[in-house]
Amino acid sequence: xxxxxxxxxxxxxxxxxxxxxxxxxxxxxxxxxxxxxxxxxxxxxxxxxxxxxxxxxxxxxxxxxxxxxxxxxxxxxxxxxxxxxxxxxxxxxxxxxxxxxxxxxxxxxxxxxxxxxxxxxxxxxxxxxxxxxxxxxxxxxxxxxxxxxxxxxxxxxxxxxxxxxxxxxxxxxxxxxxxxxxxxxxxxxxxxxxxxxxxxxxxxxxxxxxxxxxxxxxxxxxxxxxxxxxxxxxxxxxxxxxxxxxxxxxxxxxxxxxxxxxxxxxxxxxxxxxxxxxxxxxxxxxxxxxxxxxxxxxxxxxxxxxxxxxxxxxxxxxxxxxxx
Amino acid sequence: xxxxxxxxxxxxxxxxxxxxxxxxxxxxxxxxxxxxxxxxxxxxxxxxxxxxxxxxxxxxxxxxxxxxxxxxxxxxxxxxxxxxxxxxxxxxxxxxxxxxxxxxxxxxxxxxxxxxxxxxxxxxxxxxxxxxxxxxxxxxxxxxxxxxxxxxxxxxxxxxxxxxxxxxxxxxxxxxxxxxxxxxxxxxxxxxxxxxxxxxxxxxxxxxxxxxxxxxxxxxxxxxxxxxxxxxxxxxxxxxxxxxxxxxxxxxxxxxxxxxxxxxxxxxxxxxxxxxxxxxxxxxxxxxxxxxxxxxxxxxxxxxxxxxxxxxxxxxxx
Numbered sequence: 045x046x047x048x049x050x051x052x053x054x055x056x057x058x059x060x061x062x063x064x065x066x067x068x069x070x071x072x073x074x075x076x077x078x079x080x081x082x083x084x085x086x087x088x089x090x091x092x093x094x095x096x097x098x099x100x101x102x103x104x105x106x107x108x109x110x111x112x113x114x115x116x117x118x119x120x121x122x123x124x125x126x127x128x129x130x131x132x133x134x135x136x137x138x139x140x141x142x143x144x145x146x147x148x149x150x151x152x153x154x155x156x157x158x159x160x161x162x163x164x165x166x167x168x169x170x171x172x173x174x175x176x177x178x179x180x181x182x183x184x185x186x187x188x189x190x191x192x193x194x195x196x197x198x199x200x201x202x203x204x205x206x207x208x209x210x211x212x213x214x215x216x217x218x219x220x221x222x223x224x225x226x227x228x229x230x231x232x233x234x235x236x237x238x239x240x241x242x243x244x245x246x247x248x249x250x251x252x253x254x255x256x257x258x259x260x261x262x263x264x265x266x267x268x269x270x271x272x273x274x275x276x277x278x279x280x281x282x283x284x285x286x287x288x289x290x291x292x293x294x295x296x297x298x299x300x301x302x303x304x305x306x307x308x309x310x311x312x313x314x315x316x317x318x319x320x321x322x323x324x325x326x327x328x329x330x331x332x333x334x335x336x337x338x339x340x341x342x343x344x345x346x347x348x349x350x351x352x353x354x355x356x357x358x359x360x361x362x363x364x365x366x367x368x
Numbered sequence: 369x370x371x372x373x374x375x376x377x378x379x380x381x382x383x384x385x386x387x388x389x390x391x392x393x394x395x396x397x398x399x400x401x402x403x404x405x406x407x408x409x410x411x412x413x414x415x416x417x418x419x420x421x422x423x424x425x426x427x428x429x430x431x432x433x434x435x436x437x438x439x440x441x442x443x444x445x446x447x448x449x450x451x452x453x454x455x456x457x458x459x460x461x462x463x464x465x466x467x468x469x470x471x472x473x474x475x476x477x478x479x480x481x482x483x484x485x486x487x488x489x490x491x492x493x494x495x496x497x498x499x500x501x502x503x504x505x506x507x508x509x510x511x512x513x514x515x516x517x518x519x520x521x522x523x524x525x526x527x528x529x530x531x532x533x534x535x536x537x538x539x540x541x542x543x544x545x546x547x548x549x550x551x552x553x554x555x556x557x558x559x560x561x562x563x564x565x566x567x568x569x570x571x572x573x574x575x576x577x578x579x580x581x582x583x584x585x586x587x588x589x590x591x592x593x594x595x596x597x598x599x600x601x602x603x604x605x606x607x608x609x610x611x612x613x614x615x616x617x618x619x620x621x622x623x624x625x626x627x628x629x630x631x632x633x634x635x636x637x638x639x640x641x642x643x644x645x646x647x648x649x650x651x652x653x654x655x656x657x658x659x660x661x662x663x664x665x666x667x668x669x670x671x672x673x674x675x676x677x678x679x680x681x682x683x684x685x686x
Contacts, residue, residue: 098581132583139581144574147593148673159582194672210582 081265095276136211280354452626488605494557
């Protein structure tokens with residue numbers, strides 16, 4: 045049994061002009077201690093998938109169908125208060141912007157102690173000890189002395205370390221990291237990623253790493269899911285997806301990564317842009333931009349089909365397999 | 369300090385144009401010579417700057433001259449009336465804060481609930497109805513129709529040293545209910561709407577989302593994390609509004625015949641009683657300056673980012 049199983053997840057936004065389908069039939073699993081990268085353009089549904097898992101979909105967004113199971117138990121239909129006990133304790137979260145993730149009016153020590161005491165029976169003193177230990181672990185020097193500091197007294201990278209410490213407070217099984225490095229500069233990005241990887245190895249924590257940075261994924265993830273217009277276009281082990289992508293969209297994504305030393309006039313790009321939620325085309329939603337589009341793509345929507353070592357939702361590969 | 373000098377100057381300057389106090393003091397039949405003698409006695413014939421310097425010099429010592437109308441020292445008049453006004457303002461401020469803030473937080477958190485909408489609708493009344501209309505309505509309902517509360521005056525006041533208080537007698541308590549509600553209503557609704565919009569703003573921030581993701585309880589999030597972050601703007605407005613409560617109290621005191629400074633001021637205006645008006649304005653300005661100082665100090669208490677930093681130098685780096 046996988047640690048986290050997402051099955052046929054469907055997220056809708058009821059609006060005045062009809063219901064928008066933001067996530068359509070998404071299924072994946074995360075094993076214990078595994079790092080699953082989730083990539084895609086802005087608006088592909090990455091963050092919404094993450095928010096659904098931690099139960100923090102912003103209204104009016106709602107889970108319309110499907111199941112989310114943590115350690116075999118459904119968590120998508122839990123009442124708010126029971127879900128709250130899971131948040132932070134079993135599923136931690138890290139958000140994009142460390143500068144705004146911490147409450148500016150409280151010391152970091154207080155925020156950590158507060159979180160630890162919500163999830164454990166620790167006394168104030170025990171929680172304090174654990175706080176120092178956590179801060180040391182995420183690489184904050186002289187942690188003992190920094191407990192009384194306010195968030196604004198830390199740099200962005202340091203704040204993200206504090207945020208990671210907060211997410212790790214109760215030793216969660218899974219961390220949903222939504223663009224944890226996007227707001228940081230490149231050298232610090234690398235440190236934070238290395239830190240995340242190390243911590244997960246040490247604590248056997250699984251990570252759902254949401255990002256649009258293929259480089260970060262390639263470095264960190266065990267498997268990767270490529271999302272496009274609310275669906276998974278391709279999912280598989282990171283090496284295969286990066287080296288031998290099967291879905292034309294993934295191929296396009298990989299082609300768009302600039303490589304230092306290769307002398308080219310223009311960077312390759314995928315023509316066009318992702319369709320709006322209001323007018324996702326029939327058939328394969330990638331069909332207006334796909335270089336290899338053919339008749340069937342306009343009519344029928346492809347499902348995820350294993351192709352070699354990855355799984356892709358594309359008729360090109362379905363055809364291969366069924367021999368049509 | 370500079371503010372006070374300017375206010376004193378403007379106040380003084382202004383009152384040189386409100387009318388000739390001598391007209392009211394001497395009878396219709398007074399001769400020109402009588403009038404001149406009176407002017408001389410009051411020092412009204414001296415050059416403007418001399419008058420102002422004299423006024424300012426005296427004001428600093430708490431000496432505001434003699435009321436033209438009542439022929440009594442202004443300082444005495446004011447200190448007699450001040451407790452009434454301050455008690456009224458205090459009662460209103462407490463009322464406005466104790467009702468306005470919780471309702472603001474509530475409507476901010478439950479923004480779609482029917483009860484929130486009702487509260488907001490009611491608050492619109494408070495914001496848009498003028499103070500005197502509310503006062504007269506309250507008098508009509510509670511004093512005229514129901515006859516349960518007095519429509520004017522302060523009830524029995526008890527003298528505690530130089531301070532006279534209405535809080536020690538039943539009639540004093542009864543008398544303060546209507547005026548303080550009248551005065552508080554506008555401020556209350558203002559605070560309510562401000563707290564609500566600040567709450568809505570704060571609830572959208574990342575640190576609230578992150579606090580939820582950490583699994584903190586709603587109570588902790590709403591009151592510990594969200595509400596505290598609304599305090600800086602709320603304190604500013606409350607501070608400024610305690611000042612304007614004193615200003616608004618002129619109207620309320622007139623409607624309810626409340627024996628406070630505002631009532632005194634209105635009577636003084638009718639009579640062109642310059643020393644009283646000037647003293648009142650200077651005093652109100654002093655209160656404003658004092659409140660602003662208090663507000664600035666409270667900022668530092670609430671928001672650590674404003675404190676001059678002991679640890680800027682050690683501000684963490686990678």
